[in-house]
Amino acid sequence: MSLRDLLENKLPDEELLLVPQGFEVIGDIAIIIIPPSLDYKKNIIAQALMSHRQDIRSILRKISKLESEKRIGDFELLLGSSTETIHRENGCIFHLDIAKTFFSGKLAYERARIAESVRDGEDILVLFAGVGPFLIQIKKKRNVNITGIESNPVACAYLRKNALANNIDTGIILGDANSAGNLFKKKFDRIVMPTPYGHDHFLNVSSTVLKPGGLVHFYTFKKDFEIGHFKRVLEERGWKINFIRNCGAVAPRVNRYVFDLQLH
Numbered sequence: 001m002s003l004r005d006l007l008e009n010k011l012p013d014e015e016l017l018l019v020p021q022g023f024e025v026i027g028d029i030a031i032i033i034i035p036p037s038l039d040y041k042k043n044i045i046a047q048a049l050m051s052h053r054q055d056i057r058s059i060l061r062k063i064s065k066l067e068s069e070k071r072i073g074d075f076e077l078l079l080g081s082s083t084e085t086i087h088r089e090n091g092c093i094f095h096l097d098i099a100k101t102f103f104s105g106k107l108a109y110e111r112a113r114i115a116e117s118v119r120d121g122e123d124i125l126v127l128f129a130g131v132g133p134f135l136i137q138i139k140k141k142r143n144v145n146i147t148g149i150e151s152n153p154v155a156c157a158y159l160r161k162n163a164l165a166n167n168i169d170t171g172i173i174l175g176d177a178n179s180a181g182n183l184f185k186k187k188f189d190r191i192v193m194p195t196p197y198g199h200d201h202f203l204n205v206s207s208t209v210l211k212p213g214g215l216v217h218f219y220t221f222k223k224d225f226e227i228g229h230f231k232r233v234l235e236e237r238g239w240k241i242n243f244i245r246n247c248g249a250v251a252p253r254v255n256r257y258v259f260d261l262q263l264h
């Protein structure tokens with residue numbers, strides 16, 4: 001049932017139209033967007049959702065876009081007492097704090113797809129590892145050497161906790177992905193890059209630590225009309241494009257895309 005359906009008898013029609021249909025659930029926390037004009041109805045909206053979903057313990061209102069480098073939004077806790085939760089995805093568990101670390105359940109399919117495509121024995125680097133969803137799901141499925149780099153100390157602490165909770169052995173580096181070229185003596189078979197918005201230049205960093213013929217899963221944000229030009233730029237820079245997928249909208253007319261790339 002959509003959020004709008006839940007509010008049908010609680011808000012007049014003109015206000016109902018302002019409520020987004022959907023909401024995201026991470027662990028036992030629901031994340032909703034309420035427009036400023038409905039500020040005075042926020043508690044009614046939160047209560048309606050809470051009484052419908054027995055599995056939800058907190059309701060968070062997302063205030064800002066995920067603009068900072070840490071990719072964290074501002075949130076208002078409308079109901080419940082905590083922004084920390086445990087989220088389950090593809091057989092793994094993730095401790096995280098929605099107000100302090102980035103996490104999007106919308107990438108669950110991608111994480112399963114990448115983990116499935118990995119072969120035992122690969123050396124893998126995950127740039128922008130966050131609390132570990134790509135890294136942990138790959139290591140859980142395949143016998144690989146895998147290392148994550150993450151610059152947010154809070155996300156990094158959760159990543160360590162999640163590695164233990166999922167019983168996996170991994171390298172974890174609290175640091176800046178810009179310095180990847182200086183951090184490793186070896187090169188990698190595969191690099192996973194859930195890149196923050198507007199940071200496409202990190203693709204150049206990845207090519208300095210990738211084996212010839214190595215693979216990169218590069219996540220980026222584009223408008224549909226930008227894709228043709230971006231493909232040409234990638235090819236000019238020596239990347240072979242093996243696969244492209246639209247992973248869904250993140251803003252009006254802006255989608256998250258994954259490009260599976262191979263270095264010639």
Ligand SMILES: C[S@@+](CC[C@H](N)C(=O)[O-])C[C@H]1O[C@@H](n2cnc3c(N)ncnc32)[C@H](O)[C@@H]1O
Nearest residue numbers: 069070102103128129130150151152176177194
């Ligand atoms: C889009 S999130 C992806 C997080 C996680 N991999 C996931 O899929 O949920 C980007 C992550 O990159 C981190 N980050 C941003 N800039 C960074 C940098 N220069 N070096 C390392 N990590 C960075 C942020 O703290 C954030 O956790």
